[in-house]
Amino acid sequence: MATTQNETQENGMNGNPLPASKLQQEPLKNSGSIDHLKYVDVTPIIGREYPTAKIKDILAAPNSDQQLRDLAITICERGVVFFRAPQDDLTVEEQKHVTYMLGKLTGRPEGHGLHVHPLDNDPNNLAMADGTRDPNIYVINSEAMKKLYKTAKRPPLDQPRDLSREWHSDSCYENCPSDFSFLRMQDTPPSGGDTLWCSGYELYDRMSPSFRGYLETLTATCSQYELYKSACEVGGYEVISPRGSPLNKDFEFSPSHPVVRTHPVTGWKSVFAGAGLHVTRINGVTSYEDTMIRDYVMRLITRNHDGVARMHWTRQSCAIWHNACTLHAATPDTHLVDDGLRVGVRATGIGEVPYLDPASKGRREALGLPLY
């Protein structure tokens, strides 16, 4: 009897071919070690907020690694978690450690670690609040961004801004993009500056089976080559290399990523390189089709707010998200308020080369949830 390609790839313990439903990586299960933490889910689809939990307590617990692993699995399932209580007792080293361990405890490839931003040699990068700099910490500052990306194309000032251009997942321009990102907001404006996260799982689930199937055949080029090349040339400095993985090196800033990828921890399918700031071209289709597909995915993002979690930042609150199953967008409205400075520190890990496992399922199907 003929077998499919999947059936012949691996053999079980008795030597017989495994069924085609075998996932490349078995989903990880939560052990319940952080079930004692009070929480509320931001929407039924995405996000979880811990109103009182202190990350410092997780680190101090005798089963710290187990709690961090369960936190990581929770983030992968919920897309993003918020820690609302001020985390000002958490050091930068501890923030880096948490980001590193979330990936390490959930199967991040050996030799991959924390990302270093390609433009970390740029003197316009800001120091942290204590005046020091750290290559694994990206200081997000509403004012400093304009100097760092001075060669970037700007939207016209005589037009209302289209904020859909803000949506992205971190380091999508790398051969191995980010897995976990951990952002702590140190200075917050009295209003504005919110960040939104959209569920890539839900984007997948919102499409008809036939259209999902088509998008699963596609890859997209995610290029920031011109931006980083010109910034280094104008600034007269070297690009950082390697960047959290031996595979993220030199000016290799034009990878092709799957439009739909499998999350390695949950085993669920998520729309990944279908739209967003770093997605420059859907491969192998006409330019009209490229525009049509990316417009469609962006329409799904912006017209389904039940799949979006919104964080109104408060001082020393934190968000930790997984970039394989979410896109996020900052809100550039802080110039509209007095004292609108918004400063945060972010650490981000580097995951695997994105892949689509044909045996994986959508989140709703895997959880037995209604399709709509």
Ligand SMILES: [Fe+2]
């Ligand atoms: Fe980001």
